[in-house]
Amino acid sequence: MIDDGFRLLPEQASTHAPRVDLLYFFLLGMAAFFTVLIATLIVYFSIKYRRGNTQVDRTPSQGHPIRLEIAWMVVPFVISMVIFGWGAGLYFSAYRPPAGAMEVRVVAKQWMWKFQHASGRREINTLHVPLGQPVKLTMISEDVIHSLYVPAFRVKRDVLPGRYSACWFEATRTGEFHLFCAEYCGTNHSRMTGSVVVMEPSEFETWLGSGRNELPAIAGKRLFEELRCASCHQPDVGLARCPPVVGIFGRGVKLADGATVTADEDYLRESILRPSAKVVAGFQPLMPSFDGQVDEEQLIQLIAYIKSLTTP
Numbered sequence: 571m572i573d574d575g576f577r578l579l580p581e582q583a584s585t586h587a588p589r590v591d592l593l594y595f596f597l598l599g600m601a602a603f604f605t606v607l608i609a610t611l612i613v614y615f616s617i618k619y620r621r622g623n624t625q626v627d628r629t630p631s632q633g634h635p636i637r638l639e640i641a642w643m644v645v646p647f648v649i650s651m652v653i654f655g656w657g658a659g660l661y662f663s664a665y666r667p668p669a670g671a672m673e674v675r676v677v678a679k680q681w682m683w684k685f686q687h688a689s690g691r692r693e694i695n696t697l698h699v700p701l702g703q704p705v706k707l708t709m710i711s712e713d714v715i716h717s718l719y720v721p722a723f724r725v726k727r728d729v730l731p732g733r734y735s736a737c738w739f740e741a742t743r744t745g746e747f748h749l750f751c752a753e754y755c756g757t758n759h760s761r762m763t764g765s766v767v768v769m770e771p772s773e774f775e776t777w778l779g780s781g782r783n784e785l786p787a788i789a790g791k792r793l794f795e796e797l798r799c800a801s802c803h804q805p806d807v808g809l810a811r812c813p814p815v816v817g818i819f820g821r822g823v824k825l826a827d828g829a830t831v832t833a834d835e836d837y838l839r840e841s842i843l844r845p846s847a848k849v850v851a852g853f854q855p856l857m858p859s860f861d862g863q864v865d866e867e868q869l870i871q872l873i874a875y876i877k878s879l880t881t882p
């Protein structure tokens with residue numbers, strides 16, 4: 571069960587958590603310092619310069635106290651740059667998954683979280699992950715904007731329709747942690763919750779092996795044939811009337827309009843749903859759209875299959 575005892579901050583259960591909290595406490599400390607400083611000076615000056623007090627010097631200041639003016643520009647500038655640099659560093663480390671992270675696919679919809687592990691094992695509203703291993707979440711929404719939020723990991727990222735977004739974490743404690751949707755997404759937004767279960771790596775392997783696993787690339791291959799993609803995009807035979815799919819993933823693709831795009835997951839997804847959006851140089855826009863015929867999970871499988879034709 572999730573420990574819901576009272577605490578000011580959620581527990582720290584990922585490598586991000588202590589680092590995010592440190593910045594948070596720094597900001598809190600700065601705010602407290604200036605609040606106390608300013609409040610004290612207000613009280614002090616209101617007493618010192620109260621009406622009727624003839625003991626104080628009230629002559630208007632002459633000229634510019636240049637040192638003071640420089641100080642009140644430089645000090646806030648330095649403080650804000652420190653906050654900016656620190657925050658930007660944390661942001662990049664939180665949203666740039668390390669190479670070799672374990673991949674989990676997330677499809678959000680009103681109102682549930684669907685997860686699929688690289689082995690193919692699926693789960694809904696509960697995500698099992700191993701301890702001490704970076705986990706990368708690649709996320710997309712089937713409808714409106716959702717936001718995946720695991721307070722104990724200090725991880726929050728919007729899940730958008732029409733585009734993959736990613737985040738990652740490395741759990742540092744075993745146990746069960748809350749998972750929330752942090753973007754108002756309709757009537758049952760507040761019930762779009764779940765949990766992340768962090769297990770010892772060996773336990774996790776056992777858990778993973780106990781379910782039904784079909785590699786997404788295998789499911790994608792079947793789909794590729796069912797949808798008759800193969801009738802043009804023969805994976806093994808290069809046909810002249812359509813661009814090849816073998817070895818395409820991650821490569822630069824030259825388009826008819828002269829631009830070059832990288833064949834990443836977003837590009838492949840777009841090319842399946844809206845083939846004429848980015849026509850490959852030297853080809854006609856002949857491919858029909860598969861919008862409405864495949865759902866997000868099937869798109870992920872198709873992309874996994876195309877990816878598998880590149881990675882050995």
Ligand code: CUA
Nearest residue numbers: 716751753755
């Ligand atoms: Cu999904 Cu709020």
